Structures are given as structure tokens and as C-alpha cells.
Amino acid sequence: MNWPEKVTIKEVGPRDGLQNEKVIIPTQRKIDWINQLSDTGLSYIEATSFVHPKWIPQLSDAxxxxxxxNRNPDITYAALVPNQRGLESALEADIDEISVFMSSSETHNLKNINKTISDxxxxxxxxxxxxxRSRKSVRGYVSTVFGCPYEGEVSIEQVFKVCDQLFEYGINELSLGDTIGVASPRQVALFLEQAVKRYDIDRIALHFHDTRGMALANVLKSLDYGIKTFDSALGGLGGCPYAPGASGNVATDDLIHMLHNMGIHTGIDQGKLIGAASMMQRFLEKPLPSHQMAVYNAQ
Incomplete structure (x- = not known):
């Protein structure tokens, strides 16, 4: 077991989590939640998305x-940005890091972005x-890395083609997404066996969804390959509007529980994290789907 001593968790709940909720959370409640998340020890929070409100009305108040x-100087506050117009708004809001996104499969890219991959x-x-030029770091998201809801399996060569281009453009970090939660530890191992030889693993993050209950197992396999950065959403919020049936992200609270019990440090306070999850439960008026919150709600 060659697990890292420390792992970085990138909280994507305020963006990837809330964008798939039918209930639109009022702006002040989003602000209150992010402020509470900022007090948990997280070092990275994806706060919102500057996608046109027509497509993601839940985040129209970006x-x-x-x-x-309230900005914590020890935290990077990021946002999803689809194009130059979105970037202008993100810069106006003084977002710390810009996240660009695309799919590795042609059909999902057309559904999600309304463009071909080449376009x-x-x-x-x-x-x-x-x-x-504005001295902002840039993160790249690649979706459907382990499978597409429309095309099925996506070849590793096709994924690498997209990843290579984004790195060539100058992104600082690449997040590889299992958008529909179809990956297994074996598939993750086969992919990372090649990826760690091709890229600097310190610039690679994994973004697992828990549609089939495999997210934590896939994180564990990724640790075996030296991956030290993972995206997650508190309480297991999330999904993808353009991936039918895809459930939420791996839950931050479940992930922290596993890592801490493995002796892997994250710098995150579990108690404060549960407090923040409890706040969002009240806002949504429903229990969050994570295992940790099921235990909390049963007490």
C-alpha cells in the first residue's frame, strides 16, 4: 500500500451539487452555506458557474x-466558465480559479455544450x-472519461486526445470525470496505468459519481496510483443534467470518513463538515443522500 499521507479535497457542492437540484436555493442561503463550508478546513470550493442562466437557472446568481x-485567504474559490462572456463575469466577481469544461465523447459534448469537440x-x-493574462489559474474538466450515457465506453486514446490538447493550452490541473458513475476499480486501474506515465500526477484530479455505489472503491484504487486530489460534493449532492440517471458526486463527508480512518490527512474538520451538510438539508427540506448524513439523521 503506497497511499499518500495527505489528500486534497475540492468541494464542488455549491456548483456541481446545486445545479442539479429542482429547488432553487435563494442567493443569501448559498452565501451562508459557502461561508460555513469555508470554516471546515477545506482549501478549495467551487462556488458557482457562469454558464448562461437559460441552461443552469439554479446558478443564475453567480x-x-x-x-x-466572505473570502478566506487560505481557500481557492473557483467557478465554471464556458466561454469568454462567462469569463468576463467571473473576472468581475474576482473568482480565484477559472474552470473550463468539455467531454471526451462527441455526443455528450454536443448535448452539454451544443458544440462538437473540435469546435x-x-x-x-x-x-x-x-x-x-488576468493571472488566474485554470482548471480543466473532462467529462465521460469512463463512459458516456449516449455512446457507451470511451476509448482511452480519445480521452487522452482531449486531455493533451487542454494541457497544451496551458491549464494548471485536469479533473477527470466519471460523469455517469459507471467506472469500476479495474477500469480505473487500466486507465491510470497509462495516465500516470503520460501526465504529472500532481496535476491530475479524479471526479467520481456514485451512481452505482462505486465511487469510494474507485477513490481507493486511485490512491494506489498516487492520485492525491479528488472532487466531491458534501452530502452526495449533484449529478449531470445531460447524463440521464447519473446520481450525485462522491460525498465529501463519506470520503473524509474513509480517508481519516485510513490515516490520510485532509485538514478538514468532520464535525464542522456535518454541520454544513445539516444546513443544506434544512435549505433543501430533504435528507442528503450520503451515508454519513444517514447516520447523523438517525441519531
Whole structure:
């Protein structure tokens, strides 16, 4: 077992979690929740998305949220940015890190972005270049790495083609997404066996969804390959509007419980994390789907 001593957790609940909720959380409640998340020991919070409100109405208040939160200087506050117009709003809101996104499968990219993969590249290059000129770090998301809801299995070569281009454009970190939660530890191992030889693993993060209950097992397999950065959403919030049946992200609270009991440090306070999850339960008026919150709610 060659597990890292410390792992970085990137909390994506305020964006990836809330964008799939039918209930639209009022702006001030989003701000209150992010402020509480900022007090848990997290070092990274993806606060919102500057996608056009027509596509993601749940996050139409992105500028207000980003400007309204209490910034902790020890935390990177990130946001999803689809194009140059979105970048202008993100810069106005003084977001710390810009996240660009695309899919490795053609059909999902068309459904999600309304563009082919080849047509998406120049749009993202413009965003990456502009963000760099504004001295903002850039994170790249690649979806459907382990399977597409429309095309099925996606070849590793196709995934690498997209990843190579984003790194060539100058992104700082790449997050590889199991968008529909189809991956198994064996599939993760086969992919990472090649990926760790091709890329600097310190610039790779994994983004697992728990649709089939495999997310923690896939995190564990990723640790075997030296991966030290994972995306998660508190309480298991999330999903993908363009991936039918995809449930939420791996739950931050479940992930922290596993890592801490393995002796792997995260810097995150479990008690404060549960407090933040409890707050969102009240806002949504329903229990969050994570195992830790099921235990908490039963007490």
C-alpha cells in the first residue's frame, strides 16, 4: 500500500451539487452555506458557474454569490466558465480559479455544450489565454472519461486526445470525470496505468459519481496510483443534467470518513463538515443522500 499521507479535497457542492437540484436555493442561503463550508478546513470550493442562466437557472446568481461570500485567504474559490462572456463575469466577481469544461465523447459534448469537440477547443483556448493574462489559474474538466450515457465506453486514446490538447493550452490541473458513475476499480486501474506515465500526477484530479455505489472503491484504487486530489460534493449532492440517471458526486463527508480512518490527512474538520451538510438539508427540506448524513439523521 503506497497511499499518500495527505489528500486534497475540492468541494464542488455549491456548483456541481446545486445545479442539479429542482429547488432553487435563494442567493443569501448559498452565501451562508459557502461561508460555513469555508470554516471546515477545506482549501478549495467551487462556488458557482457562469454558464448562461437559460441552461443552469439554479446558478443564475453567480456574480452575486461570488461577490457576497466572505473570502478566506487560505481557500481557492473557483467557478465554471464556458466561454469568454462567462469569463468576463467571473473576472468581475474576482473568482480565484477559472474552470473550463468539455467531454471526451462527441455526443455528450454536443448535448452539454451544443458544440462538437473540435469546435469547443478554440472557445476554451480563448478562455484559458484570457484567464492567464488576468493571472488566474485554470482548471480543466473532462467529462465521460469512463463512459458516456449516449455512446457507451470511451476509448482511452480519445480521452487522452482531449486531455493533451487542454494541457497544451496551458491549464494548471485536469479533473477527470466519471460523469455517469459507471467506472469500476479495474477500469480505473487500466486507465491510470497509462495516465500516470503520460501526465504529472500532481496535476491530475479524479471526479467520481456514485451512481452505482462505486465511487469510494474507485477513490481507493486511485490512491494506489498516487492520485492525491479528488472532487466531491458534501452530502452526495449533484449529478449531470445531460447524463440521464447519473446520481450525485462522491460525498465529501463519506470520503473524509474513509480517508481519516485510513490515516490520510485532509485538514478538514468532520464535525464542522456535518454541520454544513445539516444546513443544506434544512435549505433543501430533504435528507442528503450520503451515508454519513444517514447516520447523523438517525441519531
Amino acid at each position: 456574480v452575486e454569490v461570488a461577490k457576497g461570500i 469547443t477547443f478554440p472557445v476554451l483556448k480563448e478562455v484559458i489565454d484570457s484567464a492567464a
